[in-house]
Amino acid sequence: MEKRILVPTNFSKHAWNALVYGFGLYKNIPCTFYVLNAYQSGSSLPEKFSLSKSSGRNAHEKAREESREGLEKILQGLSFRKENQRHQFETLSSSQPLPEAIQDAVDKHNIDLILMGSKGENVSINSAYENTVTAISEKIEKCPILVIPEESSPTTDVVREVVFPTSFRMIFKLKELTALMDIASSFKAGILVLYIDTDNKGLNKEQETNKKILKDYFSKFDCSFHTLTKTTISTGTRLFIESRQSDLLAIYKRKQGFFSKLFAQPFVEEIDFNPNIPVLVLKEND
Structure with a gap:
């Protein structure tokens, strides 16, 4: 079945890296990649996601033209990549703030996965701080959203194992786990599957x-279940990933509250774990 993948771009290295990562992720699957640039994103988002912050009709027209030119250059670059004839590409240019532009594209094009590049070595999943990943998620x-650190290697054999922490306190819908199973x-x-038994009660x-x-x-799938005790969720997950040198972290996020249903119980510890591996954010689905 063909997949529809949305890749927001600010014409930066980490945005391109996310797109290339997607080629490896779906190397054996026919896909349409929608490359989106939101050229008047909000000021809370990183530099370059807003190509022009000036007001006025001329500034707006200039920003729109810059967006279209940037997307055209991406298409030109993609024309030299011949590794998968089953991959198609479309570009989207929007004057909406980035989160609204992404949601609009998701709804209009029935997107299966959002691929986002994260600047630097880590993916911040600390919802206490304002950043692009938090704003979008x-x-x-x-x-679902797959966030790729800038330093991640976009090779086809990069994922050996995926860590999926859960409290086992809810029943997941199968379609909520589709992106995880696709990867x-x-x-x-x-x-x-990792369970952090914080109260040691089983x-x-x-x-x-x-x-x-x-x-x-x-x-x-090659699935195994693991339990850690006498540790916090953030610390336990971090140590587990580091000890095994795991390749990807999958977390579940409800519509409201902190990342992942694994934090469903009363939870006062700040989420200060910023992985240096890709993070798949699975979303609640009605």
């Missing part, structure tokens, strides 16, 4: 049931 609904299938990667009956449902969902 808080506002975008019903579409595991594409790279033949293992799925490591799983109750409801959690055991939900764990069994996940086992059924992931039955066709």
Whole structure:
């Protein structure tokens, strides 16, 4: 089945890196990549996501022209890449703020995954601070987001295993996990389901049931279940990833509140874990 992938760009290295990463991710799958530039994004977003902050008709026209020219250059660059004839490309230019432009594209084009580049070595998932990743992930609904650190290598064998922390306190809808399973299938990667037992009480009956449902969902994959005790969720997840040198972190985010349902219980610790690996943000889906 063809996938529809949205890649926001500010014409930077990390935005291009995210696009190239997508080529490897979907190397065996027909895809349409929608490359989006929002040329009048809000001032809270990083430099270059807003090509022109000036007001007035002339400034607006200039910004729109710069956006179109930048997207045309990307298409020209893509014309030299012949590794996958099953990949198609379309460009989108929008004068809306970036989150609104992304949501509009998701709704109009039935997007399956958003690929975003993150400047620097880390992906900030600390919702206490304003940044592009937080702004987008808080506002975008019903579409998963894969955030790629700038230094990640866009090779086709980059993902050996995906860490998926969960509290087993909810039942996931299968379609909410589709992006995770697509990645595991594409790279033949293992799925490591991680439970942080913060109170050292073990799983109750409801959690055991939900764990069994996940086992059924992931039955066709190389899936294993892991438990850590006497640690916090952030620290435990970070140490687990570092100890195994895992390649990707998948987290689940509800429409409201902090990242991931794994933080559903009363949670006062700040989320200060900023991975240096790609982060897949799975979204709640009605």
